[in-house]
Amino acid sequence: MRNAIDTSRRDAGQPWLEAGGEAFRSRLLVGIEQYESASLVGQVLDASGSDVFITTMDPSNQRSSLLLSDVVEELPARDFRWIGTTSFARSAADALTTARMLRDSHGINVMKLDVRSAGNWPDNAATIQVAETLCAEGMDVLPFILPSVADARTLESLGCAALRVMAAPVGSGRGIPQPWLLREVIDQTALPVVVEGGLGTARHATLAMELGAAAVLVNTALVQAADPVLLAESMKYAVRAGLLANWSRPMGGDPALDE
Amino acid sequence: MSVFVNIPTVLRAYTGGQRTVPAAGACIAEVLTDLDVHHPGLRERLVTSDGKLRRFVNIYINDKDVRFEQSIDSRLTDGDVVSIIPAVAGGAA
Numbered sequence: 390m391r392n393a394i395d396t397s398r399r400d401a402g403q404p405w406l407e408a409g410g411e412a413f414r415s416r417l418l419v420g421i422e423q424y425e426s427a428s429l430v431g432q433v434l435d436a437s438g439s440d441v442f443i444t445t446m447d448p449s450n451q452r453s454s455l456l457l458s459d460v461v462e463e464l465p466a467r468d469f470r471w472i473g474t475t476s477f478a479r480s481a482a483d484a485l486t487t488a489r490m491l492r493d494s495h496g497i498n499v500m501k502l503d504v505r506s507a508g509n510w511p512d513n514a515a516t517i518q519v520a521e522t523l524c525a526e527g528m529d530v531l532p533f534i535l536p537s538v539a540d541a542r543t544l545e546s547l548g549c550a551a552l553r554v555m556a557a558p559v560g561s562g563r564g565i566p567q568p569w570l571l572r573e574v575i576d577q578t579a580l581p582v583v584v585e586g587g588l589g590t591a592r593h594a595t596l597a598m599e600l601g602a603a604a605v606l607v608n609t610a611l612v613q614a615a616d617p618v619l620l621a622e623s624m625k626y627a628v629r630a631g632l633l634a635n636w637s638r639p640m641g642g643d644p645a646l647d648e
Numbered sequence: 649m650s651v652f653v654n655i656p657t658v659l660r661a662y663t664g665g666q667r668t669v670p671a672a673g674a675c676i677a678e679v680l681t682d683l684d685v686h687h688p689g690l691r692e693r694l695v696t697s698d699g700k701l702r703r704f705v706n707i708y709i710n711d712k713d714v715r716f717e718q719s720i721d722s723r724l725t726d727g728d729v730v731s732i733i734p735a736v737a738g739g740a741a
Contacts (some may be wrong), residue, residue, distance in 0.1 A: 460737050
């Protein structure tokens with residue numbers, strides 16, 4: 390009788406991203422906006438197994454989120470890689486201001502770059518514009534875009550650290566209605582691709598990884614679940630399941646993966 | 649000195665929802681004390697029990713981060729705009 394293969398160690402020591410002088414190993418990134426309890430944020434991060442901690446500032450002073458000084462007291466006792474985000478920004482100028490404030494005031498050099506339109510969609514052109522400036526200033530940039538091979542290649546040529554590509558409208562929970570659009574970007578760029586936006590449950594995270602994503606990012610899905618901690622743990626396993634399935638080179642025949 | 653203080657959304661419960669409030673003081677420390685008289689509880693969210701600016705809380709005089717000046721001892725002039733812009737939990741997807 391064969392012994393079971395220990396898949397838990399198959400990718401030990403292999404980070405999916407190196408940025409800001411640190412290795413990123415967790416392939417589940419958990420956004421922590423929209424929570425009302427710092428304690429719950431701590432529990433969700435703990436259950437998710439994520440090693441990334443996302444912070445931002447709001448120079449336009451219009452959005453509300455938990456104070457970092459409250460949240461850090463609830464963090465699980467493990468090392469986190471701190472990254473900044475410009476997710477409150479609605480213009481290139483706002484995003485640039487936020488990114489520079491996070492760098493200058495808090496020493497954060499890895500930037501989850503978001504420039505959204507009024508409709509909360511990624512604004513690819515404005516994002517490319519800001520990415521070019523931040524990359525030139527030496528930041529490690531992870532821009533969020535609508536699926537576009539041309540824009541992905543442009544961002545790659547600017548020296549971005551990774552790409553984040555939208556699966557479905559942010560906060561929609563619709564999953565991945567057009568998987569081929571993501572796979573095209575994943576297949577045709579050399580950068581690691583994070584899938585985010587619209588991932589509402591574990592199955593969506595698994596599919597993203599099966600498509601070849603390097604990682605997924607969720608936020609609203611966990612906040613809006615009746616039990617965010619339970620879904621955070623579920624997502625952890627879902628990401629792992631999808632990653633191993635992708636590496637296994639499955640038999641084919643599934644339209645979501647083949648078309 | 650009379651200044652205006654921009655209050656971040658997350659702390660506006662202390663100011664009855666007001667986004668900008670007036671305050672008086674010759675330096676940031678005095679302004680924070682004055683703010684607490686009119687908006688009790690606000691000061692302790694911004695400074696530690698030994699009177700230092702809390703980690704992750706940033707205060708700007710006009711566009712200058714007071715951490716790179718004299719922190720809460722930074723001096724003010726009449727009409728300055730003081731902005732409290734803390735680091736907050738981030739994400740969005």
